[in-house]
Amino acid sequence: MLRATTPRSCHVAIVLMILASACAFLPAVSVAAEAFGTPLRPFSAQSPWNARPVAPVFGDFEIPRSAYYPTLAEGKWSTGVFIASAGDKSVTVLGPLDKPGVWDPDSEVTHESIVIPRWPADVVPAEGTDGHADIVDPITGIIHSLFKLKRVDGQWRALQYAWTRLDGRGWGEPGHYFQGARASAVPTMGGLIRTHEVNDGDSVYRHALAMSLTFNGLSPSPAYVFPATSADGGAEKTNSGQIPEGALMMLPPEYDTASIKEPKLRKVAETLKLFGAYVVDRNVGTPFVIYVENGTQLNVHGGKWNSEVARELDRMRSGLRQVVAVNGWIDGNGRALTQLDQQLNLLSMRGPWRLVKGDGPLGDFQTWQQAVVFPPGGSVTHQINTSGRTLHTIAWARPQPGDRYLLTARAEGGGSLRLQLYDAGGQSLLYDSGELADGQSAEFAWPKGQRAVAVTVRGGGRATACVVGGSLRPLVMPAPAMPHRPDR
Secondary structure, three states: EEEEEEEOOOHHHHHHHHHHHHHOOOOOOOOOOOOOOOOOOOOOOOOOOOOOOOOEEEOOOOOOOOOOOEEEEOOOOOOOOEEEEOOOOOEEOOOOOOOEEEEEOOOOOOEEEEEEEEOOOOOOOOOOOOEEEEEOOOOOOOOEEEEOOOOEEOEEOEEEEEEOOOOOOOOOOOOOOOOOOOOOOOOOOOHHHHHHOOOOOOOOOOOEEEEEOOOOOOOOOOOOOOOOOOOOOOHHHHHOOOOOOOEEEEOOOOOOOOOOOOOHHHHHHHHHOOOEEEEEEEEOOOOEEEEEEEEOOOOOOOOOOHHHHHHHHHHHHHEEEEEEEEEOOOOOOOOOOOOOOOOOEEOOOOOOOOEOOOOOOOOEOOOOOOEEOOOEEEOOOOEEOOOOOOOOOOEEEOOOOOEEEEEEEEEEEEEEEEEEEEEOOOOOOOOEEOOOOOEEEEEOOOOOOEEEEEEEEEOEEEEOOOEEEEEEEEEOOOOOOOOOOOOO
């Protein structure tokens, strides 16, 4: 429950056969006891976190040295993962003492408070200024990701809140572009080396890892690439490298791991050869950091500085390369994919909304439902959103003129959804879906010259709540985000 205050502005078969045959040349993957989409094995089998590339092609940019050695790190810049149970009580999270509330980047609204339905008693945010903590609620299937979480005088406070589906992709999509507390808009548990994995007897971690780079490794432009939907601010002024956030970094197949004496470090290196690590954040002064769950006590230095381990980490730094092309993917269940899912929803139902017809009350955007919810009673109400924030400008997902899209309405309780696209002046109507009832769809080619958008919803006037949402998806798979070569 969110309490809002004032809003802020025959070829496919051949490809699959090739991919299936490629599996024979990859290390065997054991079947984990946990199902995908569960607290100990989060996200879907097709998530970028759980898929591994086939025959990756690498760029030539080497992560530069910086002030410190690379590291695997739990602690103040990592996160804890806290799993809620049915008996846990709700907790109200307020904003920091010097802020008006909790910023919700999905809604683009500052909330007076956020009520988390189940709050585990053992929540301890990371000690650093980022104050990360992820709370997993298996009952609702939601991961609550908090930034700058702190307990002050018995009250929980946080600067920012975001959420994602436990069984989802673990990355944002254009319509719901911010889904976690990391700068790349992912939950902090995405790619995390978890406590239960460290001594599981496996030779690799069965997912991609999460990594940060410092300024001289990160790209000023583009600041992020698929699957990331955001990046640290000021990249164009502060970054001087060539690797964007969202990039997949890997060690090449010929990288020598047999000579690594420290078994915990060797396991990480083997993972970097098979799955890789996604760049999810920026750090200060460390060439790369691979994130470990707080409380894991994974220490590859053995409790004191180990020069040999430091040299191995530096060798990994010099060996890591950005993946710039792939020949496909193998999902977590060992099935071949031609590419990772990019037919993602572009449409958000976030406000601000204004009344067009009727006497209200207005429906309100509810982020957990990704829909506008009209309360029971009142009259039938029409409301419109012309702010442009219903279509977020994710760099790799901008609609392309002539490409075909499918708009589908979700309108429980007798409502409707309508999309209108205009030219730059907002005067010439280029496309109108008309009112779509629940389950109805409209297919269209994106018009040339589109610059403005209006979304209209109708609801209310019933004894039960009316929920209006929808999706807007490309019908033809866009050009893959890979191959991608960093700007030179």
